[in-house]
Amino acid sequence: MSARGIYRLTMLSVIVVCVIVSYVVLARRADGHPQQPGPRPAFQLPFPCGESWSLTTYAGHDDYDIDFFHNGGPSAGRAVVASAAGTVAWSGWQATLDTGAPAAPGTVGTRGGLGFGVILDHGGGWFTTYGHLQTWPEVQQDQPVTQGQLLGHVGKTGSTKVEHLHYEQLDDTRDPRRTRSTADKVESIFNGVPSGITTDGSAATGPIHTAGQPSPPQNRTSHNCP
Structure with missing residues (x-):
């Protein structure tokens, strides 16, 4: 297979993988599965220091x-x-x-x-x-x-x-x-x-x-x- 053919096959594979991942994410949302939260911020009291x-x-x-x-x-x-x-x-x-x-x-x-x-x-x-x-x-x-x-x-x-x-x-x-x-x-x-x-x-x-x-x-x- 030529270099151009290998490149096209590689890009096609990448596109297929992206489509599958997107489908899985959307399907999980539709099924009611929540996304994972990011790291919880280091919340502090909503008032000035020492109060x-x-x-x-x-x-x-x-x-x-x-x-x-x-x-x-x-x-x-x-x-x-x-x-x-x-x-x-x-x-x-x-x-x-x-x-x-x-x-x-x-x-x-x-x-x-x-x-x-x-x-x-x-x-x-x-x-x-x-x-x-x-x-x-x-x-x-x-x-x-x-x-x-x-x-x-x-x-x-x-x-x-x-x-x-x-x-x-x-x-x-x-x-x-x-x-x-x-x-x-x-x-x-x-x-x-x-x-x-x-x-x-x-x-x-x-x-x-x-x-x-x-x-x-x-x-x-x-x-x-x-």
Whole structure:
């Protein structure tokens, strides 16, 4: 066989292999098999270095969701910073009224919604969510952020009437539809230590769907240092 013939055969083989691999990947997604996540970022508490915060949850909150309250003083107005470096996947306002209609920016005590909030994409399928900020976030969509960068300040906008930070860590590869749904939520880990906030104690909410007592409050000190 000529050199040109060998080259053509080699290239044809490469194309066939690529097609097979692509088919297998798409088939696994269609069958509901999740992709493998990238390495988990070294997440830190979403607050400046040295601050102490209480991590809490309640029935109906969704498993793994965390409400942060500052220890030793008011939470309102305190700085919220990025748990890890990433890119802003969403930044803005999101909340609904009892009628289902969108709520005006800054509304307190809505039926649902993060209020003023931020979602960061850390790569490898990893995301973090920050909700109920005091006012418009300090970052914009598609903006790169560094660990510890200011995102906003603790408020009570959206579906709450009490100043605190709503926070989530998500592995988006768990859901084949890649929708950052409840099924993607995982236990938050800060500075290599599990948060201890897992179940909300309600069988009606996921992703655990187990009835019982909500996870007890935990206290953590931020190592989100320069």
